[in-house]
Amino acid sequence: MEIGILGLPQSGKSTLFEIMTGVRSREMHGETCVRGLATVPDARFDRLVEIYKPVKASPAKVPFSDVNAVGEKAWDAVRQSLSGAEGLLHVVDAFTASDVAEILNRYRKLEDELILADLMIVENRLERLARMAKKPMTPQDLLHTQVLPRLKEQLEGGKPLRELVLTEDERHGIRSFSFWTIRPELVVINTPEENPAIADVFAKEARLSVPVIGICCAIEAELMALPEGERKEFLESLGIAEAAFGRVIRASFTLLGRIAYFTVGEDEVKAWIIQAGCKAPRAAAVIHNDFERGFIKAEVIAYDEFIACGGTHAGAKAAGKLRLEGKEYIVKDGDIINFRFNI
Ligand SMILES: Nc1nc2c(ncn2[C@@H]2O[C@H](COP(=O)(O)OP(=O)(O)OP(=O)(O)O)[C@@H](O)[C@H]2O)c(=O)[nH]1
Numbered sequence: 173m174e175i176g177i178l179g180l181p182q183s184g185k186s187t188l189f190e191i192m193t194g195v196r197s198r199e200m201h202g203e204t205c206v207r208g209l210a211t212v213p214d215a216r217f218d219r220l221v222e223i224y225k226p227v228k229a230s231p232a233k234v235p236f237s238d239v240n241a242v243g244e245k246a247w248d249a250v251r252q253s254l255s256g257a258e259g260l261l262h263v264v265d266a267f268t269a270s271d272v273a274e275i276l277n278r279y280r281k282l283e284d285e286l287i288l289a290d291l292m293i294v295e296n297r298l299e300r301l302a303r304m305a306k307k308p309m310t311p312q313d314l315l316h317t318q319v320l321p322r323l324k325e326q327l328e329g330g331k332p333l334r335e336l337v338l339t340e341d342e343r344h345g346i347r348s349f350s351f352w353t354i355r356p357e358l359v360v361i362n363t364p365e366e367n368p369a370i371a372d373v374f375a376k377e378a379r380l381s382v383p384v385i386g387i388c389c390a391i392e393a394e395l396m397a398l399p400e401g402e403r404k405e406f407l408e409s410l411g412i413a414e415a416a417f418g419r420v421i422r423a424s425f426t427l428l429g430r431i432a433y434f435t436v437g438e439d440e441v442k443a444w445i446i447q448a449g450c451k452a453p454r455a456a457a458v459i460h461n462d463f464e465r466g467f468i469k470a471e472v473i474a475y476d477e478f479i480a481c482g483g484t485h486a487g488a489k490a491a492g493k494l495r496l497e498g499k500e501y502i503v504k505d506g507d508i509i510n511f512r513f514n515i
């Protein structure tokens with residue numbers, strides 16, 4: 173679940189990246205792409221660690237990348253480095269903008285660059301396909317011949333690919349192009365300190381088809397530089413209900429349709445990130461591929477029921493809350509699972 177941070181030059185990308193990962197990428201701008209990990213805050217996980225006091229506590233981590241896109245065709249230059257990024261955070265500088273129209277222009281400017289970068293890829297591929305018209309085509313070539321003209325039309329109309337309805341097969345067949353505009357996007361309006369509400373005004377007026385959140389990156393960076401014990405007071409003094417860090421993580425989970433389940437024990441308590449709606453064997457595969465192949469059963473307790481039964485396995489079992497689930501079980505957010513498998 174990698175997230176790429178994009179934005180026009182000097183919009184606050186590296187500041188946001190530092191808020192999320194603690195990594196100071198501004199000093200590494202010689203590199204096209206810097207990666208870092210954000211630890212997912214989760215009160216349920218913390219509680220499980222308190223209960224089990226494991227040797228090792230492994231919270232979920234989400235990789236973020238900060239890119240340095242400069243020069244002509246900047247976005248093509250970084251496409252490969254970010255091919256693994258499933259979601260995009262598009263940072264827009266609103267701290268030097270005078271009104272909503274200007275913020276919208278800035279947002280559109282990068283969106284247009286990304287649309288153009290995708291269009292060039294589609295056109296190149298279509299040209300190559302046209303040149304090989306007489307040669308036998310692979311199934312992949314055929315699929316491209318059918319799908320790419322639709323993508324071209326969409327992009328030429330100035331619209332992102334994410335708004336197109338595509339079948340699973342079509343999506344799969346065009347995956348290797350790493351199109352920018354097909355990926356889910358979260359817009360981060362980097363607000364001026366004196367006017368945080370501008371993000372809401374923007375969201376209302378711009379009516380984008382993608383989610384928008386407002387963050388004052390400068391203040392949030394100051395916050396993260398404080399010792400943890402002082403952060404709450406700092407936030408309260410500024411009237412900020414929740415730090416950007418948690419808001420961005422939560423919005424990213426929603427954006428990419430992710431949930432977390434837990435494995436517990438005295439040796440390790442661990443949170444695992446999976447796609448919402450996935451079945452138990454698939455969920456087991458994030459631990460180990462063999463777990464999917466050799467899947468037998470999943471012993472499941474919902475986190476809330478586990479706590480309601482006194483926070484012990486025995487208590488949950490005695491209350492009949494320990495369920496034995498099979499291959500078709502759809503894992504829920506907060507499930508505590510022990511997989512039974514045979515390899
Ligand atoms: N006032 C104000 N300044 C900010 C804010 N966020 C970032 N800045 C400043 O804007 C400048 C650019 O911030 P960066 O985070 O380096 O932006 P960037 O998008 O990574 O820049 P490039 O990598 O050079 O394209 C820095 O001087 C930051 O201190 C903000 O919320 N408010």
Ligand SMILES: [Mg+2]
Binds near residue numbers: 186197
């Ligand atoms: Mg930067």
